[in-house]
Amino acid sequence: MATGNQTGNQSALLGLLRFALIALTALTGLGTIFVGVITAFQAWQEHAQQHWPTATAYVEKCAMVHASAGRRLALHIRCRLHVDLGTEQPVAYLYSMNVPPPEVRQSPPNQIAPFIDWVNRHPAGTSIEVRYNPSRHTSVVPVTDPIPRTGPHTPDNLKLLAATSISFVVLLILLRATWPRSVQLRKP
Structure with missing residues (x-):
């Protein structure tokens, strides 16, 4: 037979678990909204870039340079081009x-x-086909031979959006299933 103290402990534990589920559901919902906004923005940006005019750019200098990453050591490619x-x-x-x-x-x-290989394939004088922003000619993206780990982000963003959306729906269903019956709204 359960004593009042054991029942109180179980009730407190259920309340704590319910609170954790509410918090996790809210965070997952906010994450889904955030990922959705980023996905929409990057998809719009990538779509716009696909319609920019093309031109030939010539490499003046292309090198691996130290990046500002706080105390961590990091490098990145920096290429100066003439379009x-x-x-x-x-x-x-x-x-x-x-x-x-x-x-x-x-x-x-x-x-x-792959970064070093890319830099080695693009010495001074190398031509690169680029798309350039018609309203700001200094903004370019390579048409062919993109820099490693660049390019369209929308396909991966859509996968992440699907994962966060599914997680949110599953947590919402779990939250609804664990909610006390006396608190649930009645259907008319």
Whole structure:
């Protein structure tokens, strides 16, 4: 037979678990909204970039440079380009994401290799086909031979959005199933 103290402990534990489920459901819902907004923004941006005009750009200098990553060691690609637009040749820059240098322990190992290979394939004078923003000619994206780990993010963002949405719905169903019957709204 359960005593009043045991019943109180069970009730407190259920209340704590219910609170944790509410908090997790709310965080997952907010995460889903955040991922949805980022996905929509990047999809719009990538769609707009697909309609930018193309031009040939010439590499002035392309190198691996140290990144500002606080105390962590990191490198990234920095390329200075001259975009050939006929009468004007604006200077544009291409950057990669940060990558750990070879001496830093990492998993998977040697993440920098594709970045170094890309830089080696683009010495000074190399031409790169780019799309440029017609209203800001210094904003460019490569058409072919993109920098490693760049390119469209929308497919991966959509997968993340699906995962967060499914998690939110599952947690919402669990929350509804564990909610005390006396508190649930009655259907008319």
